[in-house]
Amino acid sequence: MTDTRADTRKAPMIRRARACDEAAILACAEQAYSRYIPLIGRKPAPMLADYRGQIAADQVWIAEDGSDLTGFIVFAPEGDVMLLENVAVLPAAAGRGIGRALIGHCEAEARRLGLRAISLYTNEKMVENIAIYPKLGYIETRRGEEDGFHRVWFEKPL
Numbered sequence: 001m002t003d004t005r006a007d008t009r010k011a012p013m014i015r016r017a018r019a020c021d022e023a024a025i026l027a028c029a030e031q032a033y034s035r036y037i038p039l040i041g042r043k044p045a046p047m048l049a050d051y052r053g054q055i056a057a058d059q060v061w062i063a064e065d066g067s068d069l070t071g072f073i074v075f076a077p078e079g080d081v082m083l084l085e086n087v088a089v090l091p092a093a094a095g096r097g098i099g100r101a102l103i104g105h106c107e108a109e110a111r112r113l114g115l116r117a118i119s120l121y122t123n124e125k126m127v128e129n130i131a132i133y134p135k136l137g138y139i140e141t142r143r144g145e146e147d148g149f150h151r152v153w154f155e156k157p158l
Contacts, residue, residue, distance in 0.1 A: 012063035012070060012098050014105050017055045021062055024069040025051050032071075032088035039125040045149060046086045049074070059085070061105060063098045073102040075109070075118075081155070082110035084120040103136060110158055117157045124150040 017025060029051075033044045054060050054074050063071040071089035075082055084106050089098045110118055122129040124143065130152055134140070138154035145151070 012065060012096075012101050014061055014063050014101065016058060017060035017062050017072065019052070019055055021060075021069065021072075022051050022055060025055075025060065025062065025072050028069060028072055028088050028090050029086075031090055036123065036126060040123060040149070044123055044126075045147065046088060049086065054085075061102065063089075063102055065093070070096075071098040071102055073106055075106045077110075077113060077115060078119070080115055081117045081119045082106060082113070082115050084118050100136070107156070107158065115158060117155050119153065119155050121146075121151045121153045124152050 029046050029049070033047050036044045051060065051074075057076070059076045060072055060074050062069050063073075069090075070093040071087070073084070073088075074086040075084045077083070084103070087099055087102050087106075089102075107118055118138070120133070120138070122133070124130070130140075133154045136156070138156045141153045141155050143150070143152050
């Protein structure tokens with residue numbers, strides 16, 4: 001029997017981050033990425049990012065449920081591609097489609113700008129990410145070391 005009920009999940013409200021969001025973004029990054037410290041042997045790059053500078057450069061967008069931040073994404077155009085640098089969702093909000101909505105927002109912005117693709121990378125120890133990106137249409141393009149991290153790069157043509 002087929003379930004014909006509509007998906008009743010409410011899409012998160014996504015807006016550009018403001019300076020006053022920095023503390024919530026930092027807290028989200030800490031919660032989302034701290035579990036990887038034992039696997040990587042140090043803090044993952046998103047825990048070390050300059051969010052103040054990225055917010056000032058209009059590269060950060062947040063997802064909200066009411067007035068509470070549930071996740072964020074960092075992206076910026078680089079040449080003819082959009083570099084998706086970071087996407088994080090609070091563990092308490094996982095499984096609600098927030099990450100997918102944020103990535104969809106990035107893809108829509110890239111299309112609006114006429115870019116040819118989205119490019120991203122993840123740490124090779126973040127196996128959940130490596131498994132999910134192909135399901136979203138991303139193709140693994142290479143693996144290597146950068147800034148002391150073992151990374152896996154993906155690209156999605158638009």
